[in-house]
Amino acid sequence: xxxxxxxxGGSVQSGGSLRLSCAASGVTFVGDSMGWxxxxxxxxxAGVAGIYSVGRTTYADSVEGRFTISQDNGKSTLYLExxxxxxxxxxxxxxxxxxxxxxxxxxxxxxxFAAWGQGTQVxxxx
Numbered sequence: 001x002x003x004x005x006x007x008x009g010g011s012v013q014s015g016g017s018l019r020l021s022c023a024a025s026g027v028t029f030v031g032d033s034m035g036w037x038x039x040x041x042x043x044x045x046a047g048v049a050g051i052y053s054v055g056r057t058t059y060a061d062s063v064e065g066r067f068t069i070s071q072d073n074g075k076s077t078l079y080l081e082x083x084x085x086x087x088x089x090x091x092x093x094x095x096x097x098x099x100x101x102x103x104x105x106x107x108x109x110x111x112x113f114a115a116w117g118q119g120t121q122v123x124x125x126x
Contacts, residue, residue: 002026003114004095009120016085022078022095022117029073030054033103036069037093037110038122045094047082047108052101056098058108063089085124092119094103 001082002029008020020036033052049069050058051054068081078095091121096113106112 002097003014004115004117006095006117009093009122010120011051011123012049012085014124015079017083018085018122019044020082020093020095020120020122021081022080023076024052024076024095024097027076027097027115028034029071029078031077031099031101033070033113034078034097035071035096035098035103035108036067036078037108037114038089039094039119040091043091045110047110048093050103050108052103053077053088056103058103060108082122085122087089087124087126089122090124092121096120121125 003025005023035050046058070079078098097115098113102112
């Protein structure tokens with residue numbers, strides 16, 4: 001059974017940093033694609049960062065250079081380091097697992113990810 005549990009969200013001021021964690025069980029990481037998505041009120045869920053195929057990463061243009069995705073296979077934990085936070089980064093952040101490793105061939109699309117966590121809220125004030 002797959003279980004993903006996010007943590008690390010919070011309320012920060014613009015320019016601050018956060019480190020989100022996603023504790024995973026039932027996920028091997030090796031051979032899977034893992035991703036971070038976010039959804040702001042009134043907006044669709046959008047991919048922000050993904051990791052696949054022995055550590056390769058991909059990022060949305062809007063977060064490139066500020067967000068860093070990583071994983072600790074030994075701890076079965078996925079991370080998202082967020083720096084220089086902006087008010088437009090305010091959203092619920094979700095981690096997700098794709099067991100087909102779709103990021104090898106496709107962009108970060110939510111419909112390719114089968115397992116999801118419950119989310120952690122990030123709120124950035126100006």
